[in-house]
Amino acid sequence: MLSWDIAVNRAINNAVPKVYKVLREHPYIEELAKRLREAKLEVLNNLEKYVEETLQSVKNNGGNAYYVHDEKEAQEIVGKIVGKGKIVVMGKSMVAYELGIRKYLESLGNEVWETDLGEFLIQQANEPPSHIIAPAIHMTKESVGKLLKEKLGGVDENSKVEDMVAVVRKFLRDKFVKADVGITGANAIAADTGSVLLVENEGNIRFTTVAPQIHIAIAGVEKILPTLADAMIEPLVQSAYAGLYPPTYVNLTSGPSSTADIEHNRVRPAHGPKEFHLILVDNGRVKANKDNVLREALLCIRCGRCHFHCPIYRAIGNIWGDPPYSGPMGAMWSYIVKGDTKPAMYCAHSGNCKEVCPMRINIPRVLEHIKNLGLHSQGKDKLDYK
Amino acid sequence: MYHVNNLSEIGKILVDNLNRYYMPFPVDKKVCSGWAKDLHRGGDTIIYTSCMYQIEPAVGMFLKFLPSISSFKVLMPLARLVKPSKSQLDRAYKILNNIVEALEKSGIKPGYLYEEEPYSGAILLEMGFLEEFGEYAKKIVSLFREKGVKKIITVDPHTHNALTRYQEFVKHDLEIVNYLELVNYTKKVEGEFTIHDSCLYSRFLGLREKYRGLIEKSGIKLVEDEMITGKDTSSCCGGPLGPVDLKVSEKIAENRAKDLEKLSKRLLVVCPICYVTLSPHFKGEIMDIAEVIF
Ligand code: SF4
Numbered sequence: 001m002l003s004w005d006i007a008v009n010r011a012i013n014n015a016v017p018k019v020y021k022v023l024r025e026h027p028y029i030e031e032l033a034k035r036l037r038e039a040k041l042e043v044l045n046n047l048e049k050y051v052e053e054t055l056q057s058v059k060n061n062g063g064n065a066y067y068v069h070d071e072k073e074a075q076e077i078v079g080k081i082v083g084k085g086k087i088v089v090m091g092k093s094m095v096a097y098e099l100g101i102r103k104y105l106e107s108l109g110n111e112v113w114e115t116d117l118g119e120f121l122i123q124q125a126n127e128p129p130s131h132i133i134a135p136a137i138h139m140t141k142e143s144v145g146k147l148l149k150e151k152l153g154g155v156d157e158n159s160k161v162e163d164m165v166a167v168v169r170k171f172l173r174d175k176f177v178k179a180d181v182g183i184t185g186a187n188a189i190a191a192d193t194g195s196v197l198l199v200e201n202e203g204n205i206r207f208t209t210v211a212p213q214i215h216i217a218i219a220g221v222e223k224i225l226p227t228l229a230d231a232m233i234e235p236l237v238q239s240a241y242a243g244l245y246p247p248t249y250v251n252l253t254s255g256p257s258s259t260a261d262i263e264h265n266r267v268r269p270a271h272g273p274k275e276f277h278l279i280l281v282d283n284g285r286v287k288a289n290k291d292n293v294l295r296e297a298l299l300c301i302r303c304g305r306c307h308f309h310c311p312i313y314r315a316i317g318n319i320w321g322d323p324p325y326s327g328p329m330g331a332m333w334s335y336i337v338k339g340d341t342k343p344a345m346y347c348a349h350s351g352n353c354k355e356v357c358p359m360r361i362n363i364p365r366v367l368e369h370i371k372n373l374g375l376h377s378q379g380k381d382k383l384d385y386k
Numbered sequence: 387m388y389h390v391n392n393l394s395e396i397g398k399i400l401v402d403n404l405n406r407y408y409m410p411f412p413v414d415k416k417v418c419s420g421w422a423k424d425l426h427r428g429g430d431t432i433i434y435t436s437c438m439y440q441i442e443p444a445v446g447m448f449l450k451f452l453p454s455i456s457s458f459k460v461l462m463p464l465a466r467l468v469k470p471s472k473s474q475l476d477r478a479y480k481i482l483n484n485i486v487e488a489l490e491k492s493g494i495k496p497g498y499l500y501e502e503e504p505y506s507g508a509i510l511l512e513m514g515f516l517e518e519f520g521e522y523a524k525k526i527v528s529l530f531r532e533k534g535v536k537k538i539i540t541v542d543p544h545t546h547n548a549l550t551r552y553q554e555f556v557k558h559d560l561e562i563v564n565y566l567e568l569v570n571y572t573k574k575v576e577g578e579f580t581i582h583d584s585c586l587y588s589r590f591l592g593l594r595e596k597y598r599g600l601i602e603k604s605g606i607k608l609v610e611d612e613m614i615t616g617k618d619t620s621s622c623c624g625g626p627l628g629p630v631d632l633k634v635s636e637k638i639a640e641n642r643a644k645d646l647e648k649l650s651k652r653l654l655v656v657c658p659i660c661y662v663t664l665s666p667h668f669k670g671e672i673m674d675i676a677e678v679i680f
Contacts, residue, residue, distance in 0.1 A: 005641075016613065311621035315637040345390055345630055348638070349512065350622035351589035371514020375394055 004138055004318055011137045012308045018243030019305060019356075029240045032233045033358040039230040040222070040299050040359070043191070044289055050191045050224045051280060057194030061255025062268045063276035065194070067221075070283050074099040074218065078183070081216060081277055084109040086180040089172075091198065091205035092116035093185030094132060094302065095218050095281055097324040098337055101183065113175045115204035117168055124151045128323035132330070133242050133304040138318040172204070182208035182273070186219035187301070188234035189278070192227045193254055196278065199235035201248040209253055215273040217253070220281050222289075222298040234301060241303035241358040288336045293369040297332035299359040304329075306353035306363060312346050320346060328353040328363045332370065341374025390631050391452045397515050404522055408504035408529075411448060413441055415501035417469050421479035422498050425486065429497030430536040433489070433565075436506040436545040439481050442658040443474040449628045449635075477677070478658070484680040485541050488569040496539055504529055508548035512626050519548075520555030527558045537561040539568065541676075543586035543593075543657045550591065566596045566656075571604035571679040579678075580609045580649035582642065582664060583620045584657040597656050597675060604679040609649045621645070623655075625663035635663070643667035654678065 023029055043050045051067060058065035068074045078101055082088060088110050090096060102123075105112050114123040118136035122129055125147055129135030136144070144164055145157040154167045184205055188197040196217045198205050209215050225231040232252075239247035257272030268274075288294040307313045307327030313320060321330030321343045331343040347367035354362050400410045407413070418437035425433070470478070489496060504526050510519040530538070538560055540546040549562045566587075581601070588594040594617060601608060613619050624638030643664050646653055651670030655661050658674070665672055 013613070016619065309618055311624065311638045311641065312627070312634065314621070315624075315641060316634055342390060345393060345514070346627065346634065348585075348622045348624065348626040348635075349590075350585045352585075352618055352621065355589055355618045368511075368514055368516065372516040375397060375514055376517065 003140055003143065007138050007140050008314055008317055010140075011131070011134065012314065015243045015305075015308045019241060022240045022243060022245040026240065026245065029237060029245075030358075033237045033241070036225075036230070036233050036237050036301070037299060037359050039225050039227075039233075042226055043224050044222065044295055044298055047221060047224075047286065047289055050226065051221055053191040054189055054194060054224050054278075054280065057190070057192060058255065058276070058278045059194075061194050061276070062258070063194065063255040063278060065278045065280070067280045068282065071099045074279060074281060074283075075101065075104040077277075077279060078216060078218070079104065079108055081214065081275075082108070082110060082181050086110045087175060087178050088112045088181045088183060089115050089175055089179040089204075089208050089212065090119070091182065091184035091200070091208040092119050092135070093183065093218055094324045095185050095220055096183055097129070098283065099218070099281065101218065113172065113179075115172055115176070115202075115208055116200075117165065117202060117204075120168055120172065121147060124148075128318075129326070130318035131304055131307055131326060132302050132324065135324070176204075176207040176211045179208075179212040181214045181216065182210075182212040183216045183218065184208055186217050186223050186278075187238055188231035189217075189219060189224050189280075190226075190228035190231040191224050194278070195228050195231060195252055195254040197231050197235055198251040198253070199239050199247045199249070200251070201244060203249060206249050206251050209251055210257075210272045213273055214275045214277070215253065215256075216277045216279065218279045218281060220283070220285050220298075222285055222300075224280075237358055238301045238303050241301075241305045241356075243305075284337045284339070291369075293366055294332075294336065296361045297329070297336060297363075297366050299361055300329050300332070300357075301359060302329070303358060305356050305358070309352035309356050311350050311352075312348060316346075328367070332363065332366050335370045335373075341370050344370035344374065347371070389453070389633070391629065393513060393630065396452060396629060397510070397513065397518065400509060401515070401518050401522075404505065404507065404510075409437065409441075410505055410509050411441070411445075413437065414469060417441065417475065418503065419498075419500040420475070421482045422486075422500060423483075425496065425498040427497060427500060428533050428535070430534055431494070431496050432535050432538055433482075433486060433496040433498050434506075434538045434540050434545065434549075435482060435503065436508070436540075436542070436548075437503070438542045438545055439478040439658045440475065441470065442662050443470040443478070445628070446662060449632050452629060452632070481674055481676045482541065484676045485565050485569075488572050488676075488680040489539065489565060491572055492569050494539070494568055499533065499535075502533070506545040506548040508544040509629070511548050511551060512544070513629060519551075523548075523552040524556045527552060527556050527560065530560055531558075535560065537563065540564050542659075543584040543591065544659060546591060546593075547586045564591070564593060564596075566593055566600065569600070569680070571600045573604065573679055575604045575606050575678055577652070578607045578609050578650055579652045579654045579673075580646055581615055581654045582623065582646055582660055583615065583617075584655075584660060585622050587656060588617060588620065600679060601654065601675060606654075606679070608654075611649055614645045614649060623657075623660040623663040625659035628663070636667075639663045640667045643669070 130138040259270040325333035627635035
């Protein structure tokens with residue numbers, strides 16, 4: 001058996017039953033998912049208004065907020081904030097990957113570390129991620145041991161997983177303490193308060209948002225929700241459908257750190273970051289939102305559940321889609337952000353994805369639409385399916 | 387590792403064939419209609435095969451040539467000569483006759499269009515040629531109108547799916563119904579089978595419980611596993627990817643067959659494409675339900 005087959009079968013057999021169990025034990029999750037879908041649609045129906053409101057709310061909190069159209073604009077702004085010769089820690093952000101932020105910052109002469117364990121492993125291996133929430137699932141435990149032996153030492157192919165994690169933990173703790181800038185994505189952003197929600201298990205995102213003096217959050221405009229109450233739902237739904245419920249940490253950030261301990265007068269900063277920056281990203285999303293079928297893809301909350309039910313992903317997953325986007329959601333998102341219609345061509349409309357998607361996205365229909373666009377010269381590849 | 391075929395070229399060839407022969411490949415129409423003996427020609431209720439059971443066993447042969455589109459073009463005119471083997475055709479014909487018999491036992495005497503029966507256009511829809519599919523749907527709807535057809539009984543998931551989607555492209559009042567909605571089992575069967583669901587029947591067309599009901603009433607015990615035959619977990623056979631990338635299609639079939647083998651060495655399918663795609667990989671016996679419970 002190929003190593004991908006072994007790795008993906010292990011992951012499927014672990015993940016799929018876990019999600020069923022979570023949904024059985026916490027029946028309110030499905031209700032929350034419905035509410036989340038409605039709230040996200042409300043934003044997509046009035047996107048400009050909510051982008052404006054979000055930018056203003058972040059500024060009201062003493063943060064900085066930007067709206068960028070593409071990769072180049074995003075890199076420019078991040079580059080200006082970070083500068084050169086700095087240590088940067090990154091919480092797992094697909095949008096940062098999409099925009100080439102790490103590579104760009106490295107090219108400016110910064111030391112940049114991925115701090116999510118999976119992301120750290122693929123950074124070390126110099127490989128693209130293979131799953132949106134478990135980027136290193138193509139690696140077996142044995143291959144991780146081998147990689148860490150080469151890069152950090154202290155463990156090998158036969159070590160226990162706990163010992164492998166400990167080696168990385170020790171290495172990265174030092175980086176967190178020394179880091180000048182922390183960069184994260186966002187699971188949800190509340191338009192009315194400018195708050196950013198992040199869900200995680202490792203504690204690396206919490207470190208990234210609090211330890212360095214500067215926190216930058218980069219997120220697609222589709223992550224906006226009307227209110228903080230709506231935004232708070234997202235981490236619960238996302239983690240449940242990822243089979244990781246309850247999540248170990250949910251982080252809420254509204255501007256730079258603050259205190260009102262003296263005369264109840266709120267001043268900034270306190271112990272956490274002095275600066276907070278939110279970068280809202282278009283990069284194809286606004287155009288997709290104008291297309292009634294494609295818009296559905298913008299509802300995706302990146303839970304990664306569709307991957308584990310998809311026969312194509314299971315067969316060829318780690319090379320299907322434009323990194324960091326993979327699986328059924330990745331076939332949609334490769335088109336949205338890169339104009340690449342090729343991954344969609346691989347949809348065999350098995351339909352499992354639409355059955356399990358918490359946002360009820362009819363993924364095969366979206367992919368059928370992208371196929372049609374691609375076959376009629378709308379895609380980047382212009383029919384060159386050779 | 388994977389290599390997508392030149393789909394736009396393939397699309398052009400399919401459209402060209404459909405315009406000429408009402409079939410995606412230039413098939414001898416007698417191959418399609420040879421199963422029907424004494425069905426009346428036409429009428430307002432017809433059984434509609436779209437030549438799927440009949441021709442599907444020979445399609446694999448074309449797929450092998452798709453990666454080099456030029457040899458595919460050369461091969462097309464020869465396609466009339468390339469037809470399923472006698473035993474493959476006998477099997478397909480038996481299935482179709484069993485279905486008709488089951489319909490008749492339920493009091494339905496369908497007509498049939500014989501060599502005038504057109505293909506449904508499913509392959510265009512499934513490959514993503516929506517515009518071409520829409521145009522073709524218009525033609526087929528008017529052809530059915532000309533023939534006075536009002537009710538169409540489909541016998542496979544791909545055709546049923548394609549027909550139920552015509553309305554998105556052309557207004558019509560044809561009634562589309564699948565044979566599984568009309569028949570009862572006609573044979574008592576004993577023993578254990580596992581089942582490979584059709585993706586389209588199961589997750590798009592709401593027929594999963596219909597055929598499972600028939601199977602279980604017939605006396606068959608289905609061997610199931612929530613991770614392999616559940617509604618959300620039972621995977622595709624890989625067949626629809628054949629024209630796109632045969633290697634990936636085969637890899638999916640191999641994965642699927644391996645999972646199913648764990649449950650039983652006897653496998654039921656409900657779709658001619660699943661049968662053909664899984665057959666080379668499944669170590670055991672595969673049968674269409676129409677060979678078993680009717
Ligand atoms: S498409 Fe649906 S199931 Fe797939 S990652 Fe997005 S929200 Fe999850």
